[in-house]
Amino acid sequence: MKGKINYSVTDGIAILEVDNPPVNPLSDGVRHGLIESMEKAESDDSVVGIVLTGKGRSFIAGADISEFGQQIEGPSIHDAFEKIEKSTKPVIAAINGSALGGGLETALCCHYRVSSKQGFIGLPEVNLGLLPGAGGTQRLPRLVGPAEALKIMLSGRHIPAVKALDMGVIDSLSEGDIVEDAVAFAKDVAEKNETHPLVRNLNEKVLAARGDENIISEARALAAKTRKGQFAPGKIIQCVEEAINLDDFDEGMKKEAEYFIECLLNPQREAMIHIFFGERAASKINDVPKETPKMDINKAGIIGSGTMGGGIAMCFANIGIPVHIVDQDEENLKKGLAAIERNYKFMVDRGRMSAEQMEKTFGLISSGLSYEEISDVDIVIEAVYENLDLKLEIFKKLDEAVKDDAILASNTSGLDVDALADCTKRPGKVVGTHFFSPANVMRLLEVVRGEKTSNETLATIMSLGKVLKKAPVVSLNAPGFIGNRMLFGYTTQANKLLLEGALPHQVDSALENFGMSMGPFRMLDLVGLDLGWRARKLSGTESPITAKINDALCDLDRYGQKNGKGFYNYVEGSRAPHPAPENEAIYEQVSKDNGFERREISDQEIIDRCILALVNEGAKILEEGVAQRSGDMDVVGDMDVVYINGYGFPIWRGGPMQYANMEGLDVISAKIDEFAKNDPEFWQKADLIGSLSEVKGRFGDAPAPEDRKPVSGFNKSSVAGNL
Numbered sequence: 197m198k199g200k201i202n203y204s205v206t207d208g209i210a211i212l213e214v215d216n217p218p219v220n221p222l223s224d225g226v227r228h229g230l231i232e233s234m235e236k237a238e239s240d241d242s243v244v245g246i247v248l249t250g251k252g253r254s255f256i257a258g259a260d261i262s263e264f265g266q267q268i269e270g271p272s273i274h275d276a277f278e279k280i281e282k283s284t285k286p287v288i289a290a291i292n293g294s295a296l297g298g299g300l301e302t303a304l305c306c307h308y309r310v311s312s313k314q315g316f317i318g319l320p321e322v323n324l325g326l327l328p329g330a331g332g333t334q335r336l337p338r339l340v341g342p343a344e345a346l347k348i349m350l351s352g353r354h355i356p357a358v359k360a361l362d363m364g365v366i367d368s369l370s371e372g373d374i375v376e377d378a379v380a381f382a383k384d385v386a387e388k389n390e391t392h393p394l395v396r397n398l399n400e401k402v403l404a405a406r407g408d409e410n411i412i413s414e415a416r417a418l419a420a421k422t423r424k425g426q427f428a429p430g431k432i433i434q435c436v437e438e439a440i441n442l443d444d445f446d447e448g449m450k451k452e453a454e455y456f457i458e459c460l461l462n463p464q465r466e467a468m469i470h471i472f473f474g475e476r477a478a479s480k481i482n483d484v485p486k487e488t489p490k491m492d493i494n495k496a497g498i499i500g501s502g503t504m505g506g507g508i509a510m511c512f513a514n515i516g517i518p519v520h521i522v523d524q525d526e527e528n529l530k531k532g533l534a535a536i537e538r539n540y541k542f543m544v545d546r547g548r549m550s551a552e553q554m555e556k557t558f559g560l561i562s563s564g565l566s567y568e569e570i571s572d573v574d575i576v577i578e579a580v581y582e583n584l585d586l587k588l589e590i591f592k593k594l595d596e597a598v599k600d601d602a603i604l605a606s607n608t609s610g611l612d613v614d615a616l617a618d619c620t621k622r623p624g625k626v627v628g629t630h631f632f633s634p635a636n637v638m639r640l641l642e643v644v645r646g647e648k649t650s651n652e653t654l655a656t657i658m659s660l661g662k663v664l665k666k667a668p669v670v671s672l673n674a675p676g677f678i679g680n681r682m683l684f685g686y687t688t689q690a691n692k693l694l695l696e697g698a699l700p701h702q703v704d705s706a707l708e709n710f711g712m713s714m715g716p717f718r719m720l721d722l723v724g725l726d727l728g729w730r731a732r733k734l735s736g737t738e739s740p741i742t743a744k745i746n747d748a749l750c751d752l753d754r755y756g757q758k759n760g761k762g763f764y765n766y767v768e769g770s771r772a773p774h775p776a777p778e779n780e781a782i783y784e785q786v787s788k789d790n791g792f793e794r795r796e797i798s799d800q801e802i803i804d805r806c807i808l809a810l811v812n813e814g815a816k817i818l819e820e821g822v823a824q825r826s827g828d829m830d831v832v833g834d835m836d837v838v839y840i841n842g843y844g845f846p847i848w849r850g851g852p853m854q855y856a857n858m859e860g861l862d863v864i865s866a867k868i869d870e871f872a873k874n875d876p877e878f879w880q881k882a883d884l885i886g887s888l889s890e891v892k893g894r895f896g897d898a899p900a901p902e903d904r905k906p907v908s909g910f911n912k913s914s915v916a917g918n919l
């Protein structure tokens with residue numbers, strides 16, 4: 197059994213301490229322990245009140261997520277909660293840290309809630325494809341009102357104790373020792389009050405919401421905007437409708453249980469939980485021991501004040517680390533800082549930060565023209581454009597200018613990190629940190645481990661990534677790393693579909709309906725078609741067939757969003773794409789010139805070819821061991837975490853590899869074989885797909901090889917290769 201309850205009595209108050217490290221989920225041992233301890237306290241006449249708290253940094257982090265989808269023995273959460281709610285003695289939740297999901301639901305069953313200042317609450321089940329299924333959807337609306345409860349449940353956000361006090365979720369804030377304060381609170385209410393309040397009986401706010409259709413329609417609009425394609429949000433809204441409209445609390449609980457099961461059985465739940473554990477596993481690296489020392493990062497330097505440099509600087513400032521940007525061009529620097537200021541102002545205008553917060557945060561960003569100004573920083577992230585010679589020059593200078601033990605990182609999307617390391621006297625301190633644009637928003641951080649990157653550097657960057665609120669994933673130093681290597685096949689297929697007869701908006705809408713946040717042609721227009729075109733021209737090489745349409749558009753000055761026309765047309769001041777019928781003649785001509793006969797293409801073919809290109813390349817990465825850790829399920833998770841946090845893959849499908857697992861690798865294999873009949877050169881099926889499909893296996897069943905295949909082929913500029 198996992199977890200237990202530590203029981204003690206102080207001054208007539210029983211203290212029940214949940215002990216299930218590290219974050220105290222409600223595993224079977226905790227549920228057993230809660231029932232036993234509640235019975236013990238109830239039957240002890242010397243006990244007048246009960247305090248429930250958590251050991252360590254968490255109160256209770258919710259149900260035990262690893263139990264979902266498993267056969268559960270013993271008492272349920274509901275059995276344990278019934279003991280709390282039916283207690284004749286006042287039960288006080290002493291929230292010492294995270295009270296999330298089932299953790300907050302436990303607290304909502306208690307008669308009173310006291311929290312330390314570090315405490316925070318939330319119902320994040322929606323992030324796991326679930327709804328709060330232990331009374332959260334029925335009790336929270338009774339405390340904070342249905343409209344607020346819906347916002348909390350649909351966002352899954354964490355709410356700090358001070359705010360929770362304002363909202364009325366907690367009754368009192370503890371300034372000192374939370375358990376001592378809760379014991380005093382318990383003694384006080386036990387002495388003064390004959391009866392103790394239960395949230396289930398507070399009907400005023402739900403009754404007031406009856407007949408107010410706006411609450412539900414606003415929640416539906418919010419879910420449509422922020423949780424496109426997800427199943428659980430609709431069910432959460434239905435639960436709250438029941439809370440509003442049913443007279444009997446227990447009837448509402450029955451409905452909640454019914455809808456919870458629907459979520460539990462929905463494949464989205466498995467997919468989203470795969471990502472929850474995948475993100476956590478990604479931060480562990482097999483050959484880097486947990487106890488590896490990490491450097492303190494108290495000050496950072498950034499080279500380059502462009503979009504990436506500015507966004508990365510914001511990441512540091514946002515968490516309170518001073519950061520200094522160096523750019524060789526004063527005008528660029530001014531523009532870059534103005535862009536950062538605009539971003540912060542936008543956040544203030546949207547109510548996402550206060551004017552004071554902005555002043556404080558923006559004040560942490562300084563700038564200048566000389567490398568000497570960053571001599572004392574703990575890390576420098578170089579974020580100039582993708583040109584190896586330029587980066588080599590910068591790394592040589594940084595190696596001289598910056599203190600010896602500082603980390604030198606490159607925000608490269610595909611250049612050779614070993615080449616950068618080898619031009620310095622500190623190769624162990626050199627690492628790739630590939631942020632995604634906009635860097636202050638996107639969660640993915642691809643951490644590129646060079647041959648000589650030290651364990652200390654790697655451990656420091658992984659922990660810094662988490663502090664910066666990113667999802668860090670390690671890749672070996674191989675062309676395209678993980679994400680862009682997979683992307684190459686995806687965009688190749690999108691371009692081939694265009695040559696074969698599809699139109700950009702058809703490809704984009706098929707993939708957006710599949711769940712991708714942005715189709716490939718909208719993405720290309722956003723990035724700029726001219727980047728690849730210029731790089732190809734500079735290199736003097738013949739463009740690949742898949743870039744011919746792109747080149748033809750650029751020849752007609754159609755560069756994408758930046759000049760209002762690319763694959764789509766744009767009206768000034770708007771990013772909304774409008775189909776460009778004038779391009780169709782170009783597509784037809786390029787198709788004809790390259791021997792393609794245009795035909796009708798179904799949306800399903802578009803989805804299959806683009807997504808299976810990702811899957812096939814992902815399987816090859818698994819075979820080669822480019823993803824950093826050993827060949828178990830975790831590495832499969834790495835690729836999925838990359839795609840969800842950096843490339844707009846729908847979280848509810850669990851990432852490309854999980855999608856393939858859930859479709860069945862035999863189905864995937866057969867489709868690839870079919871595509872290979874027309875395009876054998878592109879569709880070279882990964883051996884792993886063939887072998888796993890024969891045994892009806894899944895990615896993650898077969899270990900990747902211990903020895904990875906040698907990888908080579910870095911370009912001097914990574915732009916042309918990626919687009």
Ligand code: 3HC
Pocket residue numbers: 218219221254257258259260261262273294296297298299301320321324326327328329330332473476477
């Ligand atoms: N169940 C099982 N394991 C959990 C867990 C949970 N609810 N929450 C966290 N863990 C595990 C993690 O997998 C990780 O394991 P590992 O060390 O083996 O990788 C370990 O606990 C530590 O987690 P983090 O690395 O995430 O620790 P942090 O300190 O960064 O964050 C946290 C702590 C904020 C509590 C974060 O872990 C978290 O958000 N947890 C999930 C909370 C949640 O979603 N709760 C709802 C669960 S569903 C539910 O309650 C249904 C109910 O309504 C019926």
